Amino acid sequence: MKRRTIIKGLGLLPIGGTLLSGEPLYAAPAGSAKRNLLKELGIRTFINAAGTYTAMTASLMHEEVVAAIAHSAKEFCMLNEVQDKVGEKIAQMVHAEAAMVTAGAFSALTLGMAGILTGTDKEKIKQIPHRLESSGIKSEVLLQKAHYDGYEQALHNTGVKLIPVETAADVDRAVNEKTAAMHFLNCNAPEGKIMHEEWLQLAKKHNLPATIDIAADVPPVSNLWKYNDMGFSFVALSGGKAIRGPQSAGLLMGKKDIITAARLNNSPNGVTIGRGMKVNKEEMLGMYAALDKYIHQDHDKEWKVWEKRIEIIHNAIKNIDGISTTVFVPPIANHTPTLRVVWDNKKIPISRDEFMERLRRGTPSIEVIGNKEGGFNTTVFMLNPGEEKIVAKRLREEFLNTKTS
Ligand SMILES: *Cc1c(COP(=O)(O)O)cnc(C)c1O
Numbered sequence: 001m002k003r004r005t006i007i008k009g010l011g012l013l014p015i016g017g018t019l020l021s022g023e024p025l026y027a028a029p030a031g032s033a034k035r036n037l038l039k040e041l042g043i044r045t046f047i048n049a050a051g052t053y054t055a056m057t058a059s060l061m062h063e064e065v066v067a068a069i070a071h072s073a074k075e076f077c078m079l080n081e082v083q084d085k086v087g088e089k090i091a092q093m094v095h096a097e098a099a100m101v102t103a104g105a106f107s108a109l110t111l112g113m114a115g116i117l118t119g120t121d122k123e124k125i126k127q128i129p130h131r132l133e134s135s136g137i138k139s140e141v142l143l144q145k146a147h148y149d150g151y152e153q154a155l156h157n158t159g160v161k162l163i164p165v166e167t168a169a170d171v172d173r174a175v176n177e178k179t180a181a182m183h184f185l186n187c188n189a190p191e192g193k194i195m196h197e198e199w200l201q202l203a204k205k206h207n208l209p210a211t212i213d214i215a216a217d218v219p220p221v222s223n224l225w226k227y228n229d230m231g232f233s234f235v236a237l238s239g240g241k242a243i244r245g246p247q248s249a250g251l252l253m254g255k256k257d258i259i260t261a262a263r264l265n266n267s268p269n270g271v272t273i274g275r276g277m278k279v280n281k282e283e284m285l286g287m288y289a290a291l292d293k294y295i296h297q298d299h300d301k302e303w304k305v306w307e308k309r310i311e312i313i314h315n316a317i318k319n320i321d322g323i324s325t326t327v328f329v330p331p332i333a334n335h336t337p338t339l340r341v342v343w344d345n346k347k348i349p350i351s352r353d354e355f356m357e358r359l360r361r362g363t364p365s366i367e368v369i370g371n372k373e374g375g376f377n378t379t380v381f382m383l384n385p386g387e388e389k390i391v392a393k394r395l396r397e398e399f400l401n402t403k404t405s
Pocket of ligand 1 (some may be wrong): 054106107
């Protein structure tokens, strides 16, 4: 092989060092900064007028977050030290005794529950999720019936059984020596019979930790600390939704003993239930940078920008015959101005799916999200500046097209 061919081949291998000649193996190929892998691989990119949806890669990271990732990618650190230092700062920011960066809110729920179950007992850590009862580990978690939405699987993954309850009397009856915790799903709070304060009182009465999933419930920014202030033992939050941290990052915040134990159940501290939920230093620092930026930004100003954008899109389509539109703000979870669009199929003869497919196939491609009313919703908090005009124009064009064709 010619020397040049060898260098080219080695450049992709995960080994460090330099060639004998002193040329760095990792010297970026000329022009690599401009290389567009998305284009090269034919991956569709789109304007996200839908919201923070996991399958749509949720959110875009701000420059500060990308810079934190890029910079830390060039240095070695001890992973536990990064988590220590980042966790300490984040804990202060969110009024928690302790905090850690996890691989998303789902992982935060699993690790937090694992921490409650095992404490710092290394033997117990080895027993979950399969040998809870035979190892004397508590194995039941109470959850209101209205709070089952699928994400409780994250708790189930630790081996616990979920016990449905509805009323305070149900809780009193259900608690026994196997009960490990009482879990709450914030976004379904209005559907349940027991609200936060009462849930916390019941947990206190039975001397149990109360835990909460607030994954998509920021904004408002105050929710970052609200549930820590209320006294939940742990709070799980997504990092890659509106906070715009790395998509596969999240936060577990709460009591120090739980976070300490959760970390023992996670990488790099042994072969545990959390070993596959590794978070790299880049994402820990990226999450910290995202949170720092998010907390300090001007939320009122941002809200006004969102309202203005929604208005632009709304104005472009609201007078089209056959369309009905509503602007609303979901009270909890994805709490951001949202435009609901539905239409009369007799006046506008196109199915929702076909309409969305046309938006998707256009240039630029646009994603909105189907709603349960048979139309679609659009939000603007994931738009880059100016994209609202493109979305407004395209929606109007597509609707007018279907009317005349
Ligand atoms: C998104 C979401 C999760 C999962 O969060 P990830 O950060 O993607 O792991 C869990 N619970 C609720 C209610 C969510 O909305």
